[in-house]
Structures are given as structure tokens and as C-alpha cells.
Amino acid sequence: MLNFIGIGSAFNTDLGNTCAYFKIRNDLFLIDCGSTAFKQLVDLKILNNVTNIFIAITHTHPDHVGSLGEFALYSYYILGKKLKIIFPDIPLITSFFDCQGIRKHYYEISDNLKVTKDVELFFFPASHVDTIPCYSIYIKGNNKSIFYSGDSNSVSSFAIKGLQNGDIDLMYQDTCSLDYPGNPHLYIGNLALAIYPKLRHKIYCMHIDKDFDTLYAKKLGFNVVSLVK
Numbered sequence: 001m002l003n004f005i006g007i008g009s010a011f012n013t014d015l016g017n018t019c020a021y022f023k024i025r026n027d028l029f030l031i032d033c034g035s036t037a038f039k040q041l042v043d044l045k046i047l048n049n050v051t052n053i054f055i056a057i058t059h060t061h062p063d064h065v066g067s068l069g070e071f072a073l074y075s076y077y078i079l080g081k082k083l084k085i086i087f088p089d090i091p092l093i094t095s096f097f098d099c100q101g102i103r104k105h106y107y108e109i110s111d112n113l114k115v116t117k118d119v120e121l122f123f124f125p126a127s128h129v130d131t132i133p134c135y136s137i138y139i140k141g142n143n144k145s146i147f148y149s150g151d152s153n154s155v156s157s158f159a160i161k162g163l164q165n166g167d168i169d170l171m172y173q174d175t176c177s178l179d180y181p182g183n184p185h186l187y188i189g190n191l192a193l194a195i196y197p198k199l200r201h202k203i204y205c206m207h208i209d210k211d212f213d214t215l216y217a218k219k220l221g222f223n224v225v226s227l228v229k
Helices: 037-043 068-079 090-098 157-165 188-194 197-202 214-219
Strands: 003-006 019-024 027-031 052-056 083-086 107-110 119-125 135-141 144-148 170-174 203-206
Touching: 003 037, 037 068, 052 068, 068 083, 068 090, 068 107, 090 107, 135 157, 144 157, 157 197, 188 203, 197 203
Parallel strands: 027 052, 052 083, 083 107, 144 170, 170 203
Antiparallel strands: 003 019, 019 027, 119 135, 135 144
């Protein structure tokens, strides 16, 4: 199960940018690093006694990589370690850092999906926007199989099949309160249409906007992620 230091949409500043993590022994695995993430990582002391820091990136919108640069510098200079970044489009992340003056020796980047002996990642193209590459992530590790949608306006057929046959234990899905043509996020009503009631207890709604009705989502049988305190 994932822990969240932010669960909000880009403009829902009260809940912070959606950012999840888990730990295996002394390794920290982070999904995205939005504008509010670095401060939370430090304030909550999540970085204490960590040997390696792995960050899987879903896409490069600010609410998902907004503090990645300062975290890379902090990790290098203060923690004495390089961030280990995993993303399928290596040139895009490299260019992102280059624009901030962050040199290549400050971090490591790879598209290697076998992260450690304990954790393996699989990236799937996500339906979000057409201006940048966006990905969902299938995570195998810590005796769990998790599907993390990233920002997406649809439900992955791979995830649905995995939930049905037991190959996926939990799914974290970008879900919103708004329903309009061209929405880059998934309306809660469309999530309900896509998922059988008997499978909904395996799904956690995330990337919550200001008008999202948590009680309604739970009434439909879904879970809603909560913040680590």
C-alpha cells in the first residue's frame, strides 16, 4: 500500500500535489515530486536513514515535477547521494534539469524497469494530454502488485483485467468531480461505469479536486487516499 504526502489536483493547494511513496528496508521509492513534495519530504522526516532514493516520474507537469530540481540538489549536497530517477523518456528529463542548471553528475536517470531486486516497474502510456508524454505505472514489489494511473482520463484495460484475475492487488486512480468534453482527468461517474461494484474496494481515488465528494466516492464503493501526518 502506498503512502501519500499530497493527494490534491494541481490547483487544490490545501491537499498538496499528489505524491506517493513506499519504503523497503532503507530504500525510498517515490512517485513524482511536485511543487509541494520536497518540503513535505523534509518536514515529515521521510528522508531520515534512507540509503537510496528512487523517483518514478509519470509526466512533467509542474504538480508532478515542480520541486524535483531542488530535491536533486538537496539530495546531492545535503544528503550526499544522487537521486535515482526512472522515466521512459530520458532526454526529456535531462533537458528539464539542463534548463535549471542541474548538471548530470548530480543525479542518475534510467529507463531500467528492474529497479532493485525487490521492485520492478512497468510504464504504460496514459491518456492525459497530447503535449507531453504521460505514463501509468505498474509496480511489483514488497509482496504487492499495484497499478498507479498517474494523471489519466481513462481506466486502463490492463488494470481492469489485472484486478479481475488477481494479478493487481490495488489500483490508485486519478479521479475528479468534473464531467466535460476533453477533460484530462477521470470523472468519478465514468470510473463507476468502468469498474464492477465487487472490484471497487481495491481502488483508491487520488488527485482530488476542490469539489470532489469523498463521501459519494465511498458510497459507490471506492476508497479515497489520505495524507500521511
